[in-house]
Amino acid sequence: MALTSRLARRADLPELLPLIDAAIGELQKGFLDEAQIASSRSIMGIDTQLVDDGTYFVVESAGSLAGCGGWSRRATLYGGDHSQGRDPALLDPARDPAKVRGMYTHPSFVRRGVGRLILARCEKAAAAEGFRMLELMSTLAGRPLYEAAGFVPVEQVEDPAGGVPVRLVRMRKPIAAPAS
Known part of the structure; x- marks a missing residue:
């Protein structure tokens, strides 16, 4: 199975939204109960x-x-367009970690390298802009992928925004400067 990647376009949104919905609904089973998934x-x-x-x-x-x-390269750590507390402020690559965001794999493609490919693209692009650290907020289902990719947990939190608290893990990974 060959994987290709490209930058997303607004025209992709009608196809991305059902993929994201399927990922949220299916891939968190075994980590969260139905109320937490909702x-x-x-x-x-x-x-x-x-x-x-x-x-x-x-x-x-x-x-x-x-x-x-x-x-x-913005301050918001996680969440979608509808989430509260978003912060569009630009980060300083010399002191702030770039944020890995919105990672979703279609359930039919789990454990086939999709997440690793996206993480590699993110790391390379962030390093090219001078960032030396990546940070993300992981779901419990995503944590094994991120740990395998070198991220380490730095904080466990619960987000109650949906009415039922959902456990999340803030994780970080240092990245190297691009080769000259």
Whole structure:
């Protein structure tokens, strides 16, 4: 199965939204109960600012969407367009970590390298802009992928925004400067 990746476009949104919905609904089973999965929909989703900033990727396989995700040079750590507490302030690469955001894999493509491909694209792009650290807020379902990719937990939190608290893990990873 060959995977390809490219920058997302606004025109991709009608296809990305069902992929994200399927990922939230299916991939958290075994980590969250049904009430927590329903609650997590209020704190998860696509942030179109990433698409507009040119930092959001789409992964495809044989013409099918396999996943999406990106990174941000803005202060918001997680959440979608509908989430509270978003902060569009630009980060300082000399002191702030770039944020890995909105990572979703279609359930049909789990454990096939989709997440790793997106993380590699994020790391390379953030390093090219001078960032030396990546940070993300992981779901419990995503934590094994991020740990395998070198992220370490720095804080566990609960987000009650959807009415039922959802456990999340803030994680970080140092990244190297691009080779000259």
